């Protein structure tokens with residue numbers, strides 16, 4: 464009977480336990496969890512709804528890290544479809560919104576209950592309030608809390624949102640086996656910008672195509688709802704671009720927001736003239752110039768950013784000024800000054816160096832029978848179900864390896 468210790472009772476640790484026990488009922492699995500209950504982070508996912516996976520979460524280009532191709536094989540061995548089929552077969556009904564999947568109940572608690580109850584019914588031993596700070600090796604066995612194990616799985620997550628459990632202590636456990644950790648950055652978080660305009664827009668939501676430039680080069684763009692705040696911007700595009708912002712904010716890094724991505728600058732200009740020249744809808748005062756196009760306050764801030772007095776009559780605006788306004792709607796620039804830190808971040812960008820692990824089994828190349836899965840590795844997915852899919856797929860790979868299915 465193989466004894467396996469899983470350090471960390473989060474998404475990947477719980478799923479790994481299930482896969483180990485379902486694959487071989489003779490397995491003996493103990494989960495050590497530092498918090499007073501397992502899976503606290505799962506409860507916070509997807510705004511409490513748990514965006515459990517994404518139909519594109521097997522696409523390697525949606526994952527990042529120093530070795531970007533590393534997760535390819537593991538993601539293709541356990542795809543979103545495999546996860547969805549497994550959950551449905553086991554009674555967890557899902558609902559789909561665009562490319563994202565949520566539990567049908569729309570409660571993250573459903574996912575945690577599913578994982579926890581499965582673990583319990585399959586006979587996993589769950590020990591809470593057990594923060595593991597060292598793992599000893601003796602006679603080919605690992606010693607944890609005075610107990611012997613043949614296999615150890617480090618599933619401690621990263622260091623983002625430490626109040627939910629993952630405080631970075633897992634990295635220390637891996638360093639104890641000579642593993643290196645890549646530089647760590649908060650990701651899927653809010654972006655801080657120069658706030659002269661965002662302060663005035665605080666609380667406003669607007670759809671925009673957001674592009675991030677570093678040293679004048681377009682690095683990435685994303686469309687979605689932007690939420691303005693005192694410090695800068697939040698919302699899905701900010702989350703998606705935050706790792707790039709974190710890496711580059713000290714360079715010449717700025718965001719360009721396009722509030723009318725389906726219109727050319729010329730078409731935006733035409734729309735403004737249509738409003739001005741229509742005797743019924745003519746805004747008369749510049750403060751109302753963009754009321755028919757955009758959120759009112761956003762329109763006013765855009766006009767003010769062009770150094771135009773908003774109390775002026777619209778007919779006093781030169782064509783040059785109207786062109787400038789149209790251009791500003793298409794390219795509203797915010798200088799990036801940083802990102803909100805690990806306390807607010809959903810994931811950690813960076814982690815244990817992937818090339819020190821087998822890309823099929825996730826076994827350490829330095830220590831036999833030591834495995835890692837989930838966010839602790841330097842595999843970082845986009846916002847939208849990608850990181851949980853990685854947690855589950857990597858847990859599946861480890862369980863399969865321990866169950867001996869990779870001994871070919």
Ligand SMILES: Cc1cc2nc3c(=O)[nH]c(=O)nc-3n(C[C@H](O)[C@H](O)[C@H](O)COP(=O)(O)OP(=O)(O)OC[C@H]3O[C@@H](n4cnc5c(N)ncnc54)[C@H](O)[C@@H]3O)c2cc1C
Pocket residue numbers: 470471472473474475476495496497498501502503504505507508509510513514515516593594595596618619620621623624627628629630631632633808809810836837838839847848849850851852854
């Ligand atoms: C607010 C928020 C919302 C999110 N929403 C989504 C979403 O909707 N979809 C999505 O795909 N991803 C989402 N994520 C990211 C996703 O939750 C994580 O990527 C995923 O949970 C990682 O799983 P994991 O098992 O590797 O780590 P975790 O889930 O962080 O679990 C690690 C566990 O290990 C325990 N632990 C840590 N150190 C030790 C130690 N030394 N000893 C014992 N136990 C230890 C921790 O307490 C924790 O329970 C979200 C994250 C946050 C913070």
